[in-house]
Amino acid sequence: EAGVAQSPRYKIIEKRQSVAFWCNPISGHATLYWYQQILGQGPKLLIQFQNNGVVDDSQLPKDRFSAERLKGVDSTLKIQPAKLEDSAVYLCASSPRPQGSVPNTEAFFGQGTRLTVV
Amino acid sequence: GNSVTQMEGPVTLSEEAFLTINCTYTATGYPSLFWYVQYPGEGLQLLLKATKADDKGSNKGFEATYRKETTSFHLEKGSVQVSDSAVYFCALRMDSSASKIIFGSGTRLSIRP
Numbered sequence: 525e526a527g528v529a530q531s532p533r534y535k536i537i538e539k540r541q542s543v544a545f546w547c548n549p550i551s552g553h554a555t556l557y558w559y560q561q562i563l564g565q566g567p568k569l570l571i572q573f574q575n576n577g578v579v580d581d582s583q584l585p586k587d588r589f590s591a592e593r594l595k596g597v598d599s600t601l602k603i604q605p606a607k608l609e610d611s612a613v614y615l616c617a618s619s620p621r622p623q624g625s626v627p628n629t630e631a632f633f634g635q636g637t638r639l640t641v642v
Numbered sequence: 643g644n645s646v647t648q649m650e651g652p653v654t655l656s657e658e659a660f661l662t663i664n665c666t667y668t669a670t671g672y673p674s675l676f677w678y679v680q681y682p683g684e685g686l687q688l689l690l691k692a693t694k695a696d697d698k699g700s701n702k703g704f705e706a707t708y709r710k711e712t713t714s715f716h717l718e719k720g721s722v723q724v725s726d727s728a729v730y731f732c733a734l735r736m737d738s739s740a741s742k743i744i745f746g747s748g749t750r751l752s753i754r755p
Contacts, residue, residue: 566731566745631743633686
């Protein structure tokens with residue numbers, strides 16, 4: 525089974541530029557997450573999709589970040605304009621829909637995109 | 643709100659030493675609990691999980707038991723190897739189709755040969 529695919533792996537941009545990240549989740553997974561991991565910290569959820577609908581975007585800085593998941597499959601996360609404090613690893617993850625009484629399963633993570641804003 | 647607290651690192655041990663990384667959680671309800679590991683240059687990988695009280699998750703010699711009475715999920719390994727050097731994250735997820743995974747801040751583990 526193919527894992528979560530993310531691209532690019534690395535990106536360096538100047539502040540005030542824009543950048544986009546792409547994620548293709550595991551086939552059939554209904555839930556897709558974007559997390560931000562700043563160096564030395566745990567991942568922080570930016571946005572969560574269930575199919576192509578947004579479930580939680582309470583921590584997404586909506587003045588500069590946007591995300592979409594067209595057709596409920598792959599997703600893009602955009603930052604415009606970037607700030608120095610956006611330097612981080614952006615992780616995409618997916619998980620299957622819970623089946624009946626089966627508890628939530630874990631999320632499967634991609635390798636991430638390391639963004640450096642200079 | 644729901645949260646995870648884990649011991650701060652870095653933790654440095656000699657090979658074959660016993661490892662414990664503490665993790666406690668705060669949750670309104672009964673979450674599933676996870677330990678994820680991040681090896682240098684790689685993404686997050688699930689190490690083990692437990693979905694209800696008294697469950698023990700285990701993998702690659704690591705174990706953690708879901709303790710509802712102490713709201714804890716401590717990670718243990720009897721004899722660590724150099725290859726276990728990584729960052730370890732404790733996490734929880736509530737049992738809801740809309741639930742997110744909440745992570746602790748991570749514990750960096752370094753094993754000396």
